[in-house]
Amino acid sequence: MYAILDIETTGGKFNEEGITEIAIYKYDGHEVVDQFISLVNPEREIQPFVVNLTGINQKMLRNAPKFYEVAKRIVEITEDCIVVAHNSSFDYRILRTEFKRLGFPFKRKTLCTVELAKELIPxxxxxxxxxxxxxxxxxxxxxxxxxGDAQATVKLFKMLLNKDSGKKIIKASVKVDEKPKIASNLKHIIEDLPSDTGVYYIHNAAGDIIYIGKSNNIRKRITQHFTGKDSKSKKIQALVHSVSFEKTGSELVALLKESVEIKKNKPPLNRALRKSLFSHGLYSFVDANGYLNFSIDHASKKETPITTFSNRRSGTAFLNRMTEDFELCEKLNHLSASKTSCFNYGIQKCYGACVLEEDVTTYNERAQRIIDHNSYEDKNMMIIDRGRSVGEKSVIVIEEGQFRGLGFFDLNHQINNRDVLLSIITPMENNKDHQHIIQSYVRRNRKRLKIVMI
Structure with a gap:
């Protein structure tokens, strides 16, 4: 049984693409016995050249199902099937990436009609x-x-099956996922690396740093670099001579150190993190009726955002979550374009701020909690996280809303004296990237972190 498919994507950076449309035809070798066709909301921007090529634009996808909503159907229709596609390595990689984002391991045997055609129709x-x-x-x-492309692939595949009467090439062309192998000259590097959280430095034969990264498992991440098939991994494999590292225990400390080290050393393979880490921010204002409004917008140099995000998609997802958690109004948070009441008002999940029914003070008290939870402006606080060993903790110090630095302390010593605290930390620059890293990390890990006001 075969699942013959085609996928249209947003375009963009490798492994950052999203699916905009998918078509799958289940084929038993004689006829199509099932099919699934759907637009998909990729929750990210579509590259302009892709819009011109496919005709699929953001407006068309606004009400389309998200990938997690169609994932079960994709699993069912491809179950016990060989996935067939024209350039199957692309379509299969995109599918596996989407499932990986959901935490689901999607594995199928594959056939590529490009490779088959080259063999059977030279x-x-x-x-x-x-x-x-x-x-x-x-x-x-x-x-x-x-x-359209999947239907054409079905017809092409029928023709190729007929040409391969003995099915020898078809059987030989089925690809099964194999565990990637590490080149023998790189194995000794892996052996000396820890499976701990920290920052790692990849050096060339001259000792120069060519790449800096952070990971919760340094050995595992370097193994991924050494077995990866993308262009960056291949460059690393060709140039690496040694790897050094610094354990941090805390992922937050690793993120901050990684940012500093990349900007200081400017490794040639770290182009992405040389620039600002965030593009959008959460902003608030009080409307003419006195209600506190929120919106996600491009990060402005003139206004200070409450918190920042790597892209609009993650910011909008956050604001949707906060709107639900604090029972706020979608319309006031610019998540609904309705000119009257918002959708949630109709299902009694909004108390009527959009139609001036809810008391302004009551509404604003709930809305203010978003600011209190996500901004550390004018605050004096310590963010205490994991240390490098048992009995040690890391500490990030914020003083008057400014990031002062980070350090480590022994659990046997209570730190409640500000002067003592500041004496053990390593001072670090307070810049927008560091603010973004800290706020993003706290958002994701608030339930686990210990935050102490000082």
Missing amino acids: DMESYSLGKLSRALGIAVSDRHRAS
């Missing part, structure tokens, strides 16, 4: 789906849309 001018289909007289409708 000497063609081009093996792109469009040109190959034209050359073979295969009608293609809706080119660069998932359903």
